[in-house]
Amino acid sequence: MTERKLICVACPRGCPITVYMDDSGEITKVEGNTCPRGDTYARAEVTHPERSLTSTVKVTGGKHYVVPCKSSTAIPKELLFDAMVEINKASIAAPVHIGDVIIKDILGTGADIVATNEID
Numbered sequence: 001m002t003e004r005k006l007i008c009v010a011c012p013r014g015c016p017i018t019v020y021m022d023d024s025g026e027i028t029k030v031e032g033n034t035c036p037r038g039d040t041y042a043r044a045e046v047t048h049p050e051r052s053l054t055s056t057v058k059v060t061g062g063k064h065y066v067v068p069c070k071s072s073t074a075i076p077k078e079l080l081f082d083a084m085v086e087i088n089k090a091s092i093a094a095p096v097h098i099g100d101v102i103i104k105d106i107l108g109t110g111a112d113i114v115a116t117n118e119i120d
């Protein structure tokens with residue numbers, strides 16, 4: 001049996017959670033969460049951790065050289081570095097509008113990289 005200690009980030013309360021797993025990696029118990037969201041968070045974090053990604057993308061022909069962007073949904077943690085490589089290679093022509101898709105389905109994750117600001 002192994003255990004993993006986490007701090008729940010699903011709300012500001014930050015409950016300390018312990019996830020217990022058997023020798024095959026199956027989750028046998030989650031404790032320390034104050035509500036069901038903590039249980040869901042802890043199980044996902046242990047089995048397939050994901051993160052939202054925020055960054056900037058180059059802009060051509062605009063008033064500014066970069067535009068802030070984010071992933072439309074969380075992407076697997078192990079793909080964050082490769083996603084940043086793709087974002088660093090990308091560019092978008094001005095004008096840019098909030099919600100413009102800069103990279104569709106980045107790395108086949110189903111998440112789009114979208115602009116989060118306007119650039120004239």
Ligand code: SF4
Pocket residue numbers: 008009010011012013014015032033034035036037038039
């Ligand atoms: S377990 Fe519930 S109450 Fe505790 S930090 Fe997570 S979401 Fe908040």
